[in-house]
């Protein structure tokens with residue numbers, strides 16, 4: 001890495017940011033693509049978000065990622081917001097264009113990229129979303145956008161599942177239904193059998209509670225064909241283990257994490273990362289995470 005006065009500065013704002021893998025990914029892209037950019041993290045204390053954005057703009061920072069807890073609040077500081085981010089109500093990427101800060105949601109684009117990489121197409125599919133928090137909303141919007149036929153949502157707090165189902169219903173043609181978590185845990189009925197793709201979007205099963213899974217001993221594991229967990233630590237969750245033991249294809253949140261970075265780096269630099277570089281960096285990232 002050869003930093004000079006011309007080096008493009010990119011970074012991550014959030015709190016905490018110390019354990020982020022984004023510097024590893026973005027600096028690897030810079031090196032592999034021969035782009036003169038450097039990516040680092042900026043811890044932003046509670047109440048300082050507005051100052052941080054203003055400062056980033058004044059300092060001519062070319063692109064930023066935004067993480068917990070600012071993915072929603074940061075929308076208010078953008079000059080423009082991409083329609084996908086607007087529908088999701090959250091964003092994770094700032095792109096500087098003509099001196100304007102434009103907000104994008106590359107989490108949703110990243111999940112889409114990860115599914116494409118795995119050969120999974122959502123068009124005409126009936127899907128189950130477990131969880132109804134911020135990540136679930138991004139998944140639901142992405143599924144609706146990608147032409148899913150039916151989106152079923154289940155959550156510990158049923159009201160939130162219902163609210164998310166209505167939110168999607170009001171904006172998209174797709175059929176939506178909120179399901180009681182106990183019913184899903186029982187896993188019986190023809191509707192459950194038809195939900196071939198499942199997205200696990202809760203924090204249940206995340207390290208250190210790696211033996212937990214939100215569906216417990218559900219019969220649903222007999223029906224699911226593609227089980228996507230948004231959790232990336234551990235790289236293989238109990239949810240993924242149970243689904244693959246029954247023959248499903250299990251996909252880790254690591255892919256989503258990687259491809260959200262791909263989409264952000266492409267936006268910041270107005271490039272399309274070639275497949276050879278994409279695959280080489282994907283392998284390096286997965287190897288690093290497996291260590």
Ligand code: NAP
Pocket residue numbers: 107130131132133134135136155156157160201202203204206214230231232253254256257258260
């Ligand atoms: P969030 O808004 O706080 O939502 C958390 C969800 O988990 C809610 O549905 C919550 O249910 C449920 N939940 C939490 N504890 C539970 C428990 N003990 N039993 C059952 N349900 C429980 O969080 P988020 O931003 O959506 O993030 C959720 C997960 O997605 C995290 O693990 C995060 O790391 C992951 N994620 C991954 C990526 C990626 O790039 N791979 C990107 C974004 C997020 P209630 O509504 O009942 O509280």
